[in-house]
Amino acid sequence: MIGIDANVLVRYLTGDDPRQSAAAERFLKRTCSTKDPGWIGVVVLCELVWVLQRGYGYPRGKIAAVLAQLLQTADLEIESKRCVRKALRDYGASNVDFADALIARTNTEAGAAETWTFDKKAAKLPGFRLLKS
Numbered sequence: 001m002i003g004i005d006a007n008v009l010v011r012y013l014t015g016d017d018p019r020q021s022a023a024a025e026r027f028l029k030r031t032c033s034t035k036d037p038g039w040i041g042v043v044v045l046c047e048l049v050w051v052l053q054r055g056y057g058y059p060r061g062k063i064a065a066v067l068a069q070l071l072q073t074a075d076l077e078i079e080s081k082r083c084v085r086k087a088l089r090d091y092g093a094s095n096v097d098f099a100d101a102l103i104a105r106t107n108t109e110a111g112a113a114e115t116w117t118f119d120k121k122a123a124k125l126p127g128f129r130l131l132k133s
Contacts, residue, residue: 006047032075
């Protein structure tokens with residue numbers, strides 16, 4: 001198994017740099033398979049979402065579709081896939097950041113009764129509790 005960084009995924013998904021995009025596509029097709037999938041960690045997913053949203057202006061629906069496609073790709077293995085799927089549902093059904101949705105789900109999965117935050121939007125998610133200043 002090999003790890004894949006967010007910048008490789010960004011080039012592959014956006015095609016913004018013809019040379020790097022072509023190299024990313026060739027690399028993923030040659031290197032990743034169902035027998036030996038590419039590994040995508042949750043930090044990479046959070047970075048990917050941030051870059052697509054902030055750098056490329058992707059709307060939430062398009063970002064959610066990209067994440068759903070990555071989850072369905074047999075040639076890729078996603079860290080904490082079950083938590084990512086749940087976080088993706090939360091992200092799609094609310095206005096919270098994907099990273100916050102993933103934090104709530106991974107912390108709950110790890111056994112945390114609740115996660116305290118100052119973030120009012122995140123505090124609306126199950127698993128979070130607002131810390132008032």
